[in-house]
Every structure is written in C-alpha cells, then in structure tokens.
Amino acid sequence: MTMERERAAYEGAPLAARLTWLTALRLLVLTIFLVVAAFTYLGGFTSGGFSSLVALTTVAAAYGVAGIYAAFLRIRRALPSIARAQLVTDQITWTAIAYITGGATSGATSLYGLTCLTGAILLGLRGAAVAGAAGAAAYAAMCAAFVLRWIPVPPDQPFDAYETQGSDLLYPLFVNVMAIVVVTLLAAYLAERLRTTGGRLVQATARAEQAERLAALGRLAAGLAHEIRNPLGAIAGSIELLRTGGTLAQEDQQLCEIIERETKRLNELVSDMLELSRPRVPAMEPMDLAATIREVVVLASHSGRGGDVDVRYEGPATAVVVADPGQLRQVVWNLVRNAVQASSAGMAVVVGLAREEGQGYALEVRDQGRGIAREARDRLFDAFFTTRSHGIGIGLAVVKRILDDHGFSVSVDSVEGQGTTFRVLLPERVAQLDAAASLPVSERLPRSRATL
Incomplete structure (x- = not known):
C-alpha cells in the first residue's frame, strides 16, 4: 500500500473526536494555569484589580469561544476551519496570560509550544505551522506594543518585572520566536511519523483480519475442492460424449456448449480459491x-x-x-x-x-x-x-x-x-x-x- 493510502487510513479517525478532547484539555490547562498564576504570582484574585480583571476576562472569553466551537462540533461542519480558529484563539489567550504575568519574559510563553503540539495532532504539518505563525505573531505584537507604548505595564504589577525598551526586548523576542519555530518543526515531524505509524497499524490490522478470513477460506476450499472437481469432471466428460455422439439436435448442441462453458468457469473459480487460500513461496x-x-x-x-x-x-x-x-x-x-x-x-x-x-x-x-x-x-x-x-x-x-x-x-x-x-x-x-x-x-x- 502506498504512503497516501496509509495516511488516509490513519486520518480516518474522526477529527471531531480529537477536537473535542483537545478542547476540554485546553480549558483544563487554562483554568489550572490561571489559578496557579493568580495565587502564586498575583497574590490571589482581588476585586477591581487590573490583572485579576484581565485573567477573569480571559477565562470567560475562552469558555465562551469554546461553547461556540462546541456548537459547530455538534453539527460537524467546517472542522478543519474550526481547528485552525482554535489554534489562533489559544495563542492569543496565552499572550493575554503572558501580559499579566511578566510580559515578554513571562514563563507563560512556554504555552505557545503546547498549542504547536496541539496543531500538529489535529492537522499535522499545516496545523503546527498555523499555531507557530499565530504564536510568533502574537508574541511579537505584544513586544511591539510595549515598545510603542500602545499597552502599559499592568498597574498592579511591579514595573521592574517588565521589559519595555526595544534593546532589552530583542533577546527574549529572538529566544522565544526561535523556540516556537523549533517546537513547530519538531511537532510537525513527530505528527507525520505518528500518522505514518498509525496508517501502517491500520493496514496491519486489516491484513491480519484478511489473513484470518483467507485461512478460514483455505480450510473450506481444501475440503470442498476435491468434492467439487470430481462432479465437474464427470459433467464435462459426459457433455463431451454427448456432443461427439452425433445424435443431438442443433439446439441440444448449443445447450451442451453452455454447460461446458459454465463448467469450465466453475473449475477456474475453484482454482482461484485454492491459489488464494494456499499460497506457496515462489520458486524463482x-x-x-x-x-x-x-x-x-x-x-x-x-x-x-x-x-x-x-x-x-x-x-x-x-x-x-x-x-x-x-x-x-x-x-x-x-x-x-x-x-x-x-x-x-x-x-x-x-x-x-x-x-x-x-x-x-x-x-x-x-x-x-x-x-x-x-x-x-x-x-x-x-x-x-x-x-x-x-x-x-x-x-x-x-x-x-x-x-x-x-x-x-x-x-x-x-x-x-x-x-x-x-x-x-x-x-x-x-x-x-x-x-x-x-x-x-x-x-x-x-x-x-x-x-x-
């Protein structure tokens, strides 16, 4: 079987099922990360606090968007487009978390790689590329916004924890973008290998099932071949004697020809069944x-x-x-x-x-x-x-x-x-x-x- 058939066999696994599981996992990771960040970095959710408001808004938006995606998943339409939209949404979400937890130097930037892995699982190379491009663009946009003063440092966060100068942002920008690229390439490679392996596994399973059917057929064919061929030989011999006897009318001759032809076809069928069910090593x-x-x-x-x-x-x-x-x-x-x-x-x-x-x-x-x-x-x-x-x-x-x-x-x-x-x-x-x-x-x- 060609590589295309192997890949198609693996990709037969419903995209909707993978989207459902990964959506649930994404929401779980987001919730856990925000709770941990709130109590270890923000000092807990404070009423009216800027960072707390951003965090809660991010969680609410993520759950709201997940609800919209779930509605599309139920009708199973435009699933690849939904998957790509989720990947872009995730990278924007991680950028919002990074903004309130340290900006360009936040540890939340590691979540960009998680989305690249998710994209590779969902859509292979294209999914990883979409996630990687979206993550790099979102992170670069946040850094540029700090430099251009389009967004301020969160007022309830220490100013010294944030890098806002262009010269200071070059290194973290370079490191994080390169990390996203490396993770994207690695995820795409692993996803391709997984797809190939999955396709071969499906192929091997199908071959095993076919071999089991052929083994059963072989046992049946071996038992019936002798019993079928004996009467076929007798029929063919009898018809030949009738045809050469010279006593049959033209219409009877035609009937004998039909019987002889169908007898030969049955014999060929028995031969094919035996050849298929009882293979032998070629004598080269x-x-x-x-x-x-x-x-x-x-x-x-x-x-x-x-x-x-x-x-x-x-x-x-x-x-x-x-x-x-x-x-x-x-x-x-x-x-x-x-x-x-x-x-x-x-x-x-x-x-x-x-x-x-x-x-x-x-x-x-x-x-x-x-x-x-x-x-x-x-x-x-x-x-x-x-x-x-x-x-x-x-x-x-x-x-x-x-x-x-x-x-x-x-x-x-x-x-x-x-x-x-x-x-x-x-x-x-x-x-x-x-x-x-x-x-x-x-x-x-x-x-x-x-x-x-």
Whole structure:
C-alpha cells in the first residue's frame, strides 16, 4: 500500500473526536494555569484589580469561544476551519496570560509550544505551522506594543518585572520566536511519523483480519475442492460424449456448449480459491515472459469470450525475467481473463511488454471496456470485492498476492467509458540475469508448469 493510502487510513479517525478532547484539555490547562498564576504570582484574585480583571476576562472569553466551537462540533461542519480558529484563539489567550504575568519574559510563553503540539495532532504539518505563525505573531505584537507604548505595564504589577525598551526586548523576542519555530518543526515531524505509524497499524490490522478470513477460506476450499472437481469432471466428460455422439439436435448442441462453458468457469473459480487460500513461496528461476504471454493470448483467444474479443500481444520476441514461471503465468492469465470479461464484442485486449531502462520490464494489459469508478480502485485487489454482476472477486486478489510475494508492483489506470490498463513492473535483477545468461537456452527458458 502506498504512503497516501496509509495516511488516509490513519486520518480516518474522526477529527471531531480529537477536537473535542483537545478542547476540554485546553480549558483544563487554562483554568489550572490561571489559578496557579493568580495565587502564586498575583497574590490571589482581588476585586477591581487590573490583572485579576484581565485573567477573569480571559477565562470567560475562552469558555465562551469554546461553547461556540462546541456548537459547530455538534453539527460537524467546517472542522478543519474550526481547528485552525482554535489554534489562533489559544495563542492569543496565552499572550493575554503572558501580559499579566511578566510580559515578554513571562514563563507563560512556554504555552505557545503546547498549542504547536496541539496543531500538529489535529492537522499535522499545516496545523503546527498555523499555531507557530499565530504564536510568533502574537508574541511579537505584544513586544511591539510595549515598545510603542500602545499597552502599559499592568498597574498592579511591579514595573521592574517588565521589559519595555526595544534593546532589552530583542533577546527574549529572538529566544522565544526561535523556540516556537523549533517546537513547530519538531511537532510537525513527530505528527507525520505518528500518522505514518498509525496508517501502517491500520493496514496491519486489516491484513491480519484478511489473513484470518483467507485461512478460514483455505480450510473450506481444501475440503470442498476435491468434492467439487470430481462432479465437474464427470459433467464435462459426459457433455463431451454427448456432443461427439452425433445424435443431438442443433439446439441440444448449443445447450451442451453452455454447460461446458459454465463448467469450465466453475473449475477456474475453484482454482482461484485454492491459489488464494494456499499460497506457496515462489520458486524463482529464469523464464521467457514473452513466450508465456503468447501462450496465454492464444489460450484466451480460443476460450470463453475470446472468440468475439480480439486478444493480441505487442512486445519483444524474447524477454528473460527471474520469477516463478507457474505463478507469473497465472498472473498474466488472470489479468487477460479479467480484461476479456470487461470487454464487449468487437473490442480489443492488448497485452504489451516493454523494456524500461534501469527499471526492468513493464507488462500492461489494456482493455476498452467501461472502466472502473474511482472509488472502487482502492479496493480492486481486495479478496471478495468485484465490480461485475457475476464472480466473487478472487482473480485480482490472486494477482496481488503473487506479485507481492515476488516483490513486483501493480498499478491501475482507468478512465470511465474508455477502458482500463493494469501495469505490472518487474524490476531488474542484474546478478541473477547475468548468471542465467551463461546457461544453455533450454535451461534458461523452461516452459511454464502451471495449468489454467
């Protein structure tokens, strides 16, 4: 799974829940800090005191704004905007606390970093950046206001505890702004790592659940495969005898063809279930992928709907790769079969193979079908997921498992109404290919051992 999918999986956790918990935590921290500051720094809340009035007004405003945010959280609208507004509000709140507890040199400036961490948790890098910019701007504005005499030193606080001259404010301004920047960068980095780890955890959990389902399927498939294949073989043999007997009318011949075709489809389904539920380690060896593709193209052209869909190969005459011949043949067959089933009569399915310098070979299976909806592409290789009315979604899951076992990648490019392209990248294995090149041709290019 790509990094984007991992991140999306982690970000599936509701933003509203994180906002609710962090809003409650913010109010708790604010209240505790103000109470501690009031009784240790202000000497308690005094009636009519300037600093006490600012402190109480700050608490009341913070709770009032929190109530507004809570109303938006209930309707779950514009949550990212609410999160950014909270971050800016918090930095302004900490600036008000810093103003009454020492100004530019107040210990309350450490709370700016707390909001940067909060922003990183809520919105990642963007949230940390918004919080950091708001904190630095609010702190710089307070320092500038002291220098320009826009705000006075609180009258009930000692004047000597405040720095109001520009030369005296340069150092604390520089130190605090740099601290905010460092905390912002660190918080953004940690949040990104957390998101990545969370996404991988979700992915690992999903894989474990899928593995459990596949294990159950494997036990069921192993028990039923023999019982299913025996009657299928008997049906296929009986139908073949009836067709060659020469006593059937034309209509009966057509019915026999239908039975034979559906019997073959059931046999393929059983084979896919066994392949998916009972994986084996690939037996890596040199093989001629081009020859394998040509064999599959010929087979697809003479089976199923290959008669009314043009299946052709475009690529080199020989292409030596290192893989499990049987499993890679299964991959090509499943992709071609999927493309044929997605095509209408008269359309073409092209299996292309090309050498990409420094990357290996690129295998593409292109059809002209109706395409795949964007919302379905992320689940395309999941077991038991299908976009067709028939089938149970096993063929592409087998493809993904085999390619993952080989270390090959597969991607899908689809335009609704124009067709779909499956692209498999088989990377270079220079050392193995060089060793294979010294072998006789008959040993380097073994024929596939798989049967379809």
